[in-house]
Amino acid sequence: MSAADIILKDARVLTMDPARPAAGMVATDGDTISFVGSGSEAESFTSPGTKVIDCHGKTVLPGFNDAHIHLFSLIRKLLSIDLSPASVSSIEDIKEKIREKAKKTPPGTWISGTDYNEFYLAEKRCPTRRDLDEAAPDHPVVLSHRSLHACVLNSAALALAGIDNETPEPDGARIERDLATGEPNGILIGMLGHIRSEVMPPFSDEELAEGVALADRHFLSMGITSVQDATVSNDTKRWETVCGFVLNERLRSRMMLMAGAPYWRDFQKVNMTTGSGDNLMKLGAVKIMPAEPPEQAALNESALDIHKAGFQLAFHAVAEGTVAAAMTALEYVNSHSPVMGRRHRIEHCGECPPYLLERIKKLGLVIVTQPPFIYYSGERYLATVPESQQPWLYRIKSPLGKGIVVAGSSDAPVVPNNPLTGIYAAVTRKASSGQVLLPEEMIPAQQALALYTTGAAYAAFEDKIKGTISVGKLADMVVLSGDPTKVPPEEIKNIKVEMTIIGGKVVWEK
Numbered sequence: 489m490s491a492a493d494i495i496l497k498d499a500r501v502l503t504m505d506p507a508r509p510a511a512g513m514v515a516t517d518g519d520t521i522s523f524v525g526s527g528s529e530a531e532s533f534t535s536p537g538t539k540v541i542d543c544h545g546k547t548v549l550p551g552f553n554d555a556h557i558h559l560f561s562l563i564r565k566l567l568s569i570d571l572s573p574a575s576v577s578s579i580e581d582i583k584e585k586i587r588e589k590a591k592k593t594p595p596g597t598w599i600s601g602t603d604y605n606e607f608y609l610a611e612k613r614c615p616t617r618r619d620l621d622e623a624a625p626d627h628p629v630v631l632s633h634r635s636l637h638a639c640v641l642n643s644a645a646l647a648l649a650g651i652d653n654e655t656p657e658p659d660g661a662r663i664e665r666d667l668a669t670g671e672p673n674g675i676l677i678g679m680l681g682h683i684r685s686e687v688m689p690p691f692s693d694e695e696l697a698e699g700v701a702l703a704d705r706h707f708l709s710m711g712i713t714s715v716q717d718a719t720v721s722n723d724t725k726r727w728e729t730v731c732g733f734v735l736n737e738r739l740r741s742r743m744m745l746m747a748g749a750p751y752w753r754d755f756q757k758v759n760m761t762t763g764s765g766d767n768l769m770k771l772g773a774v775k776i777m778p779a780e781p782p783e784q785a786a787l788n789e790s791a792l793d794i795h796k797a798g799f800q801l802a803f804h805a806v807a808e809g810t811v812a813a814a815m816t817a818l819e820y821v822n823s824h825s826p827v828m829g830r831r832h833r834i835e836h837c838g839e840c841p842p843y844l845l846e847r848i849k850k851l852g853l854v855i856v857t858q859p860p861f862i863y864y865s866g867e868r869y870l871a872t873v874p875e876s877q878q879p880w881l882y883r884i885k886s887p888l889g890k891g892i893v894v895a896g897s898s899d900a901p902v903v904p905n906n907p908l909t910g911i912y913a914a915v916t917r918k919a920s921s922g923q924v925l926l927p928e929e930m931i932p933a934q935q936a937l938a939l940y941t942t943g944a945a946y947a948a949f950e951d952k953i954k955g956t957i958s959v960g961k962l963a964d965m966v967v968l969s970g971d972p973t974k975v976p977p978e979e980i981k982n983i984k985v986e987m988t989i990i991g992g993k994v995v996w997e998k
C-alpha cells in the first residue's frame with residue numbers, strides 16, 4: 489500500500505456513497521482520495537511525509553457544492569454595506585451604517601449598500617434620497633433592494649445618473665416621483681443594472697483584488713469546495729477574468745461558470761461547450777433568462793439551437809408561468825431531439841404544482857433549488873404569496889419522491905451561502921421567524937446533505953469526480969463540529985465548519 493499525503497483519522501466519515509455510507513478514516517494521494525476505511529487501517533498508510541489529521545470523532549463530509557451563485561454580485565456585496573435584515577432593522581440603522589462608511593470614504597467616491605428589504609424595516613417603507621442625503625451628502629450612494637429590481641439613489645448619485653424632474657420615464661423601467669412636484673424620490677425600478685454598468689465606475693483593480701480575496705475566504709470558511717456561477721451576463725471575457733483568479737489561486741474553490749444565453753455562440757466559436765476546462769475551472773450550462781412574460785416561440789427556438797449545439801440548458805424559472813414556459817420549450821426541444829440524459833436544469837423552480845413536476849420527471853430534468861430561501865424569506869412568502877401557490881413553494885420532498893435529482897444552492901448574494909443554513913431549512917422547513925413553510929416537504933438530513941454534494945455534482949455532470957468520499961474521487965472534504973444526521977434538527981444551523989480540504993490540501997482551518 490502506498491503512503492498517503494493526508495490521513496484524516498478518528499473521523500466520523502459520512503461518505504454520501506451508498507456502497508459504503510460510513511467510515512472511520514480517509515487517505516488522500518495527490519488531489520484524489522486513495523483509501524476509505526475503518527479507523528484501525530490508518531496506520532498502514534502512514535509514512536514520515538504523511539500529514540495525519542486527528543479529527544477527534546468529528547464529522548467529515550464531501551466538500552459542499554453551491555450549485556447556483558453569482559460571483560461578481562457576491563464580490564460587490566462583500567465590498568458593500570450589508571443592509572439585510574440580519575444587519576439592520578430600521579431606516580435609522582441604514583443611515584447610521586452609511587454615516588460610518590462615509591467617514592472612511594473620500595468624498596465623491598461611491599458608497600454601495602445591498603439587500604435592504606422594506607418588509608423587515610421598522611418604518612415598513614423603502615429609504616428615499618432624502619434619508620440618504622442626510623447620511624452622506626458628499627458621496628454618491630446607491631442601495632440595492634434584496635430583489636435587485638429596485639434601488640435607491642441619493643441626490644449626488646441621481647445627479648451623476650442625469651436623473652431629474654425633466655427625465656422621461658425609461659423603457660421598461662420606472663423613476664418614482666413625488667406626485668405633487670414631479671421630483672424623483674430616489675427609488676428606481678428596473679434600473680440597477682444600468683446604474684451599475686453605465687453610471688458607476690467599474691471596480692478598480694484594488695477593489696477587485698480585495699473582493700476576490702473576500703469571496704475566496706467566504707467560500708472556504710463555509711466548507712464550499714465547488715461553486716457554480718449562473719450569471720446570464722457571463723461572456724468569454726468574464727470566463728478569462730475568472731480563469732485568471734483560479735490560475736493565481738486567488739479563488740481556490742472549484743469554479744463552474746455558466747455561459748449567458750446571449751453569448752453561447754462566442755463560446756462555441758472558441759470550441760468550448762458544457763464541460764470544457766478542467767477540474768478547477770469548467771464551463772457549465774447555458775443560462776437562459778426567459779422574458780417576463782415569456783415569449784414562447786422565441787424561447788422554443790433558442791432552447792433548440794443551444795441544445796442541438798450540445799450544451800446543457802439552465803432555465804431561470806421561479807413563478808409557475810415561467811416554469812411552465814420552460815417545460816413547453818423543453819418539450820418542443822424533445823420533439824426534435826431527445827433531452828433525456830442531457831440533465832437540463834430548472835433554476836429555482838419556486839412554484840411547482842404537480843402537473844409541472846410530472847413534466848419535469850418525464851424529461852429527466854434537474855431542479856436546482858435554494859433551501860436557504862425558506863429560512864431567509866419564508867416569513868415573507870407566507871405573508872405575500874397568493875394562497876393558491878402556497879402549497880407548491882420550493883418543494884423538495886415531492887420531486888425527490890418522484891426520483892428527480894435536486895441540487896442545493898444559495899443564489900448568493902441573494903441570500904448568504906452557508907450550506908448548513910440550507911440543510912437546516914430543508915430538514916425543518918423553518919423560516920428565521922420560526923414559522924414553518926410546507927411541513928409536508930421536510931426531508932431527512934441525509935437527503936438534505938445530498939442536495940449540496942451528490943445532487944449538485946450530478947447537476948454539473950461531475951458525479952464521477954465529486955459528491956462522495958470514494959476512492960478515485962477528488963479529495964474535497966469538509967470537517968464539521970457536529971453530525972447533521974445525528975444532532976437535533978434545530979442544532980443543524982449551529983454546526984461549524986472546522987476545516988476545508990480541496991484537492992488534498994487543507995485550505996481553511998478554524
Ligand SMILES: [Zn+2]
Nearest residue numbers: 556558718899
Ligand atoms: Zn440566480
